[in-house]
Amino acid sequence: MSSAPLLSVDGLHVHYDRSHVLQGVDLEVPEGTVVALVGRNGAGKTTTLKAIMGIVRGSAGTVRFAGRAIAAERTDRIARLGIGYVPETRAIFPSLSVEEHLTLAARAGGWTLERVYDRFPRLAERRRAGGATLSGGEQQMLTIARAMTTGPRLLLLDEPTEGLAPLVVEEIAGMLRALKAEGMTLLLVEQNLAFALGFADMVVLLGRGQVRWTGAPAAFHAAPETRAWLAV
Amino acid sequence: MVIQLLNGMQLAMLLFLLSVGLSVVFGLMRFVNLAHGTLFMLGAFVGLSTVEATGSFWWALVAGTLASAIVGGLLYLGLLRRLQAESPLKQVLVTFGLIFIGLEAARIIWGDYAERLPGPALLAGSTALFGVVYPTYRLFVIGLGLAVAAMLYFGLERTRVGAIIRAGVDDRTMTAALGIDIGRVFFVVFVLGCALAGLAGVVAGPVLSVYAGMDMGVLVLSLVVVVIGGPGSLKGAFVGAILVGMVETFGQVWLPEVAGMLLYGLMAAVLALRPQGLLPAGPRP
Ligand SMILES: Nc1ncnc2c1ncn2[C@@H]1O[C@H](COP(=O)(O)OP(=O)(O)OP(=O)(O)O)[C@@H](O)[C@H]1O
Ligand SMILES: [Mg+2]
Secondary structure, eight states: OOSOOSEEEEEEEEEETTEEEEEEEEEEEOTTOEEEEEOSTTSSHHHHHHHHHTSSOOSEEEEEETTEEOTTSOHHHHHHHHEEEEOTTOOOOTTSBHHHHHHTTOOTTSOOHHHHHHHOHHHHHTTTSBGGGSOHHHHHHHHHHHHHTTOOSEEEEEOTTTTOOHHHHHHHHHHHHHHHHTTOEEEEEOSOHHHHHHHOSEEEEEETTEEEEEEOGGGTTTOHHHHHHTOO | OHHHHHHHHHHHHHHHHHHHHHHHHHHHHOOOOTTHHHHHHHHHHHHHHHHHHHOOHHHHHHHHHHHHHHHHHHHIIIIIHHHTTSOHHHHHHHHHHHHHHHHHHHHHHHOSSOBOOOOOGGGOSEEEETTEEEEHHHHHHHHHHHHHHHHHHHHHHHSHHHHHHHHHHHOHHHHHHTTOOHHHHHHHHHHHHHHHHHHHHHHHHHHHOBOTTHHHHHHHHHHHHHHHHOTTOHHHHHHHHHHHHHHHHHHHHHOTTTHHHHHHHHHHHHHHHOTTOSSOSOOOO
């Protein structure tokens, strides 16, 4: 490995009031790869993504993206450097139409409206509909498409298939595979292990705020840490 | 009856101009600026001085609007910006303090007496409308309010900048996570709100007369408008302003003994039934 990874997190600590939620997280996402971040409920997966986006502040540690230290940057600057964010809550804007979601933050190099509608005909049909009226699956497509209109180099996805019907999960999974095939770099938080292990190049296992195991998906089930930190 | 309706409408449009900035700023940043009324008074005084210097109401309109926009912008950059992360109590205390500073400053600069701002000659006299004869200037106030409301509606609902503002009201964090500098958006909205307060001040000058402290009464009314209409919502500010304008006007005529209380009764009723206000910002159909 000669070139530095696109994203690297070193010794990241995050506190919420008095609880010490991340206790020195290290992880790397090389350009063009998919890294799956897995772990039990409450392990700190969402917090890790929020800290990368600058939505929560770490008390120690560094985050480097494309060679720049970004841990102290404002969220909007981090996003403009080329990180797209698909939050766990989806964060659809209720007072915006589907099309407004897709033009709001569009930047050169990002997905155009035609490209989004090509890939998600459902969104094209509902282009005038309000964000709050969409189904769960449509909302998830819209959040991913919205992030892609900003032209990110790295996409952070927080449980994109959570709570969706199997057919919709397949649709989202298909589009993530297509993104990967195009060379997009992804950091994917996922509880659906079958999907995560089949899709990712590397797996990072988080347990109580620390990375407990990192390795290739094929080795995941055999690793002793998996049983200790994932089995319920 | 028609006259009272027009009077109510005229007051409503003044309140709308004053409240809309307050409302959208609050919706966007959860920021309470009690000094908003002070910028209304500033607009009126600068307008008065401009009329005295140039003889032109129209120059007064421009100067009063600009003065409030500039002073509002400087206040924001110098002081209010730092208050954003603070508790609402601190925001209320600091901006409440600004009211008194503004009051004293107005007394020192412009003196402590009331003066009527002369309206434009063009709009002097009366016009026959709906079977009544009504002061032309007051019709102008109604028309101006409606025009500004239509422009703001277009800007907010049909442009990309408007979509960014609505997104910010819905979810600031997500808006920032899309690479949008929400602080800059807020500054623009804040300054625009201040400009409209200044415009309202000049426009009110010929109707309410200009004096140090003229901001107090309207500030309270505009806060009621924001609460009734639903913070952050343009339509809410519009409907809230009409309700408050009508209740104020008809209350004075029909129930003068309890007119003062009527408004608070209305506010209490709205809050009891719809705590978010009548038309809160939010889901579109
Ligand atoms: N805003 C907050 N204030 C206080 N504690 C929080 C906050 N957000 C999360 N936590 C706590 O921090 C810990 C990590 O939460 P986080 O959301 O990062 O976990 P997660 O791995 O994403 O879990 P899940 O799989 O349920 O989404 C949890 O114990 C959670 O209760
Ligand atoms: Mg989570």
